[in-house]
Amino acid sequence: MEQMACSFADNLPGDEEREVLFDECKIIDTEPDEAFDRITALAARVLKYPIALVTFMDANRHWFKSRLGIEFQEAPRRVSMCSYCFLSESSPIFVIEDTHSEPKYACNPLVTGFPYIRFYAGASLFIEGVKVGVLCVIDRKP
Numbered sequence: 001m002e003q004m005a006c007s008f009a010d011n012l013p014g015d016e017e018r019e020v021l022f023d024e025c026k027i028i029d030t031e032p033d034e035a036f037d038r039i040t041a042l043a044a045r046v047l048k049y050p051i052a053l054v055t056f057m058d059a060n061r062h063w064f065k066s067r068l069g070i071e072f073q074e075a076p077r078r079v080s081m082c083s084y085c086f087l088s089e090s091s092p093i094f095v096i097e098d099t100h101s102e103p104k105y106a107c108n109p110l111v112t113g114f115p116y117i118r119f120y121a122g123a124s125l126f127i128e129g130v131k132v133g134v135l136c137v138i139d140r141k142p
Helices: 015-025 034-047 081-089
Strands: 052-056 063-070 074-076 095-096 119-127 129-139
Touching: 015 129, 034 052, 034 063, 034 129, 052 081, 081 095, 081 119, 081 129
Parallel strands: none
Antiparallel strands: 052 063, 052 129, 063 074, 095 119, 119 129
């Protein structure tokens, strides 16, 4: 059997700046917020995807400020699909049409296991010019 070439985004630009902003804003590990929940609901409804998230990326994890379609609150940053959005500089929107079509995504535990991501689209979120998170939509089919 052929070994898949997984690619994980371990180091992300702006880690120190993000941590300072998160300390100042006090947004990480806070209670759900109706304004953020309206954004995820709108994204899911308008774009017709079953999962929508507003996420923030701290030093170790991908934390969900708002989530629709999944129950867990966070994922390890190393396997986060949003990490790839952080690394994308070529477009304001990062899209993976089919995670199974590229080996660097196909063996990701969030693709091979729950929530079985097949499609991903994310738009970076900024505070004071620093990329801090992602608004994303996800589907289990390409």
